Amino acid sequence: METATYNLKRFRREILRQFLMFGSLLLLFIFFSLSSPNFFTFGNIVSIMLATCVNGMLALGVTFVIITGGIDLSIGTVMTLSAVMSGVFITYWHLPVFLGILGGVGTGMLCGFANGVVISKMKLPPFIATLGMMMVAKGLALVISKAAPIYFTHAPSFSRIAMGSLVGKLFPGFDVPNAVLIFIVSIVLASIILTKTVVGRYDFAIGSNEEAARLSGLNVDKWKTVIYSLCGIFVGMGGVMMASRLNSAQPALGQGYELDAIAAVVIGGTSLSGGEGSTIGTVVGAFIMSTLINGLRILSVPQEWQIVVSGIIVIGAVYLDIIRRQG
Amino acid sequence: MKEPLVLMEGIDKSFPGVRALENCRFELMPGEIHALVGENGAGKSTLMKILTGVFQKDAGHIIYKGKEVRIPNPRAAQELGISIVHQELNLMPHLTVAQNIFIGRETRRKGFSLFLDEEEMNRRAQELLEMFHMRIDPRIKVQELTVAKQQMVEIAKALSFNAEVLIMDEPTATLSEAEVGELFQILRKLREKGMGIIYISHRLEELKEIADRVTVMRDGHYIGTLNIQEVTIDRIISMMVGRNIYETSSKGRIDADAEIVLEVKNLSRGREMKNVGFRLRKGEILGLAGLVGSGRTEVARAIFGADPVDSGEIYVKGQKAHIKSPSDAIRHGIAYLSEDRRRYGLMLGLSVEDNVILPSMKDFLNFNCFINRKKSKEKCEEYVGKLRIKTPTLAQKVKNLSGGNQQKVIVAKWLMKNCDILIFDEPTRGIDVGAKSEIYKLLNELAEEGKSIIMISSELPEILRMSHRILVMCEGRITGEINAQEATEELVMKYATMRNKNE
Structure with a gap:
């Protein structure tokens, strides 16, 4: 039957795509392992994972948004604002650490919610709306922190959120920082939301054909707001993780992170025109980027050149995806 | 006598500056395929949009199964059992057939309502498709299907609302002959089950084959309803245009x-x-x-x-x-005027003038770089007059013109280039009957x-x-x-x- 061949064809294409992504990551690993003995060590692998965490969190969040056919440019500075707000909660107001975490994540969610409302109710194009939010969040972070880092010196447990090691306690010697653990849990969570729940279904539906979704009776405005808020939650978690890792909220950091995250999503095969994408793709994309940077650093390639190579990788990855689609 | 399934009476509708419908009437019996015809702009779509809750009527009544109803939004129409399959299919290409059918009312897992019950939806979709002998796998992504199959998915989706009234808007415009046959079989099966089907089409030859009655509209007015057996196509056409077009x-x-x-x-x-x-x-x-x-x-x-x-x-x-x-x-x-005008023939977002001068831009340049607007305007005015292109100004965007006038803009463009x-x-594809005679006249003149x-x-x-x-x-x-x-x-x-x- 024709449907059977369809299925087979689609299945093969899907396999090829997954293979291409994982294959590229694997190739990078093999290449760097052969090039330098310092690459494939437990310490370095952990540091790659750690380096992926924050970017990965942002990328997971923005994956949801990009699948709707939208974009969120504010994730970088909203992450900073979230970090600053947890600093305000914990260091300025001496609130318990868990409230500080909630405050940070909540800040991210609020910003996402605001993006969602501006985009769905005021009908601003996502690019413009989130560009505005990017500047708002950047400014607020500087104002609130008075442009100085906020340190978490009197709350030592805060830094353990990211840099402590539950795994290390259970299996001595394997000191995988908690940040990695949190990232893995977030990946699982994001995958479930995207593939098993109503939110994910409507995410794809809106990105695939917004008008059809509306005519099918979906409250598109509401669901867009939900999705931008969801993105904000992941970004907020990224912010708290960042602050915990640095044991301080750095108000000047963050701009430019949004582009790295979007690059990871795109490398992972999520289509910027919406309707297609996966969390696994995004995670692999994020790993490809951090592995590349890490490996080039180990090979003593100057930082400036690392950026150039990353750019070429983005173009190459998307080109591969275009070829795949034609095939 | 049976009671009508739908009776629309005295329907008025105005938009700012336009009287779209005036005292319109439409009646649909159960177990009937009722064709609705008229030129583009005659008010067919507006009438159907009122019936499906997209627009609100200014005056008149809608009687559904003997009771007067209000239809404030598309959802309400669906709940009453009135479904529409649009000409431009409203599917989400990246989702599967089953996901499309149940979008917005997914089966949830018992006890955990955030989660979807994919197997159950696939099973129900399969049942639904089999009931009408549609050979489609519910797990396949819609973008992998042919247009004809996609249309069947739309019909299945409409039926899944337990629809009693199905509106088909130009369903055969993009189908091959074999596919049209398959579609007609499905429609006949639905008619046997007592559904009322409203069938909008420009292909008048089809009506004899599929429809029971036909209602003709012109310029927002109800012209008449006739039994298809008692009427010739020429008669329908002259009702549609109000005159004999085949000069x-x-x-x-x-x-x-x-x-x-x-x-x-x-x-x-x-x-x-x-x-x-x-x-x-x-x-x-x-x-x-x-x-x-x-x-x-x-x-x-x-x-x-x-x-x-x-x-x-x-x-x-x-x-x-x-x-x-x-x-x-x-x-x-040599000039080639593609059948797909909107895609290959025109820059829809640009003005009439810009479209017309595009290939012959070189003739209108000062110093090889600045467009001589005065000269190009004069030339364009000349062609707009000669070809009788109906446009308020040269600055009008082409997408706001009717199909016939768009075709003329393309002709003007090539004439200007001395082709x-x-x-x-297919010069008259998608052009309504009245404008067709204009195109014919133009071809003869050329x-x-x-x-x-x-x-x-x-x-x-x-x-x-x-x-x-x-x-x-x-x-x-x-x-x-x-x-x-x-x-x-x-x-x-x-x-x-x-x-x-x-x-």
């Missing part, structure tokens, strides 16, 4: 010694074109007939240089022409002025009425050449189905 063309003979402007010899490419050769004379309208896929468009595109050929020669005005690309063809004065061999591919025209058309009456000479194609070969005087539909069809048995 006979002043078609004379072409002088046997008129200049040969285009000669094609042995044009071949693979299985699509085999040894195609013909001559086109000055002032002639040459009809190119054949079934869909017979190679007509391929020949046109080959002459225009849009696709490469394996072999063959083209002579323009006696000179051998080397045409490797559309720009070569245009230089030789005198015009290849029209020919009388000495332009030469190749007209590809699937509508036999159009080919027969317009052409001086008709070439018929089948499976990439020219199987017949008929003079206008001898041409009949039967003769054209005979040649069009003259398959080469040896292959």
Whole structure:
């Protein structure tokens, strides 16, 4: 039957795509392992994972948004604002650490919610709306922190959120920082939301054909707001993780992170025109980027050149995806 | 007598500046396929949008199953059991069939309502599709299906609401003949089950085959409802346009010694074109007939240089022409007007003026770089007047014009470029009946002025009425050449189905 061949064809294409992504990551690993003995060590692998965490969190969040056919440019500075707000909660107001975490994540969610409302109710194009939010969040972070880092010196447990090691306690010697653990849990969570729940279904539906979704009776405005808020939650978690890792909220950091995250999503095969994408793709994309940077650093390639190579990788990855689609 | 399923009476609707509907009426019985016809802009869509809750009526009543109802939004219409399958399909290509059918009312996992029960939805979709003998796998992504299958998914989706009224808006516009047959079978099955089907179509020939009654609208008014058995298509057309549109063309003979402007010899490419050769004379309208896929468009595109050929020669005005690309063809004065105007013929977002001067931009430049607006305006005004393009100003965006006027803008564009061999591919597709006669008139005028025209058309009456000479194609070969005087539909069809048995 024709449907059977369809299925087979689609299945093969899907396999090829997954293979291409994982294959590229694997190739990078093999290449760097052969090039330098310092690459494939437990310490370095952990540091790659750690380096992926924050970017990965942002990328997971923005994956949801990009699948709707939208974009969120504010994730970088909203992450900073979230970090600053947890600093305000914990260091300025001496609130318990868990409230500080909630405050940070909540800040991210609020910003996402605001993006969602501006985009769905005021009908601003996502690019413009989130560009505005990017500047708002950047400014607020500087104002609130008075442009100085906020340190978490009197709350030592805060830094353990990211840099402590539950795994290390259970299996001595394997000191995988908690940040990695949190990232893995977030990946699982994001995958479930995207593939098993109503939110994910409507995410794809809106990105695939917004008008059809509306005519099918979906409250598109509401669901867009939900999705931008969801993105904000992941970004907020990224912010708290960042602050915990640095044991301080750095108000000047963050701009430019949004582009790295979007690059990871795109490398992972999520289509910027919406309707297609996966969390696994995004995670692999994020790993490809951090592995590349890490490996080039180990090979003593100057930082400036690392950026150039990353750019070429983005173009190459998307080109591969275009070829795949034609095939 | 049975009670009507739907009765719309005295419906008025105004938009700012336009009276869209005035005292309109529509009646649908259960177990009936009721055609709704009218020119574009007659108010069919507006009436249906009122019935499906997209628009609100200003006055009048909607009686549904004997009770007056209010339909404030599309959801309410669906809940009443009124579903519509739009001409532009409203599916999400990246989702599966089942996901599309149940979008917005997914089955949830018991006890955990955020999660979806995919298996249950696939099972129910399968049941639904099987009930109507639609052979579609519910797990497949919609983008992998043909348009016809996608349409079936839309119908299945409509039926899954337990619809009692199904509105089909131009369902056959994009289907092949076999697919149309399949669709009609499904519609008949639904009719047997007692559903009321409202069938909107421009293809009037179909109505005889599928519809029970027909309601005609014109300029926002209800004109009449007739039993399809008691009415001829010509009668329907004259009700639609309010006059007889088929003015006979002043078609004379072409002088046997008129200049040969285009000669094609042995044009071949693979299985699509085999040894195609013909001559086109000055002032002639040459009809190119054949079934869909017979190679007509391929020949046109080959002459225009849009696709490469394996072999063959083209002579323009006696000179051998080397045409490797559309720009070569245009230089030789050949223009091709695609059947898909909106996609290949126009920049919809640009103004009439910009569209018209685009190919001949060079003639309107000062210092090779600045557009001389005054000059281009004058020239455009001239063509707009000559071709009777209905546009408020030259600055009007082309997307706001009607189909017929868009077609004329393309003609103006090529005339401005001094093209005198015009290849029209389905010139009246998607154009309503009234505007068609305008296009016919234009073609005749162009020919009388000495332009030469190749007209590809699937509508036999159009080919027969317009052409001086008709070439018929089948499976990439020219199987017949008929003079206008001898041409009949039967003769054209005979040649069009003259398959080469040896292959």
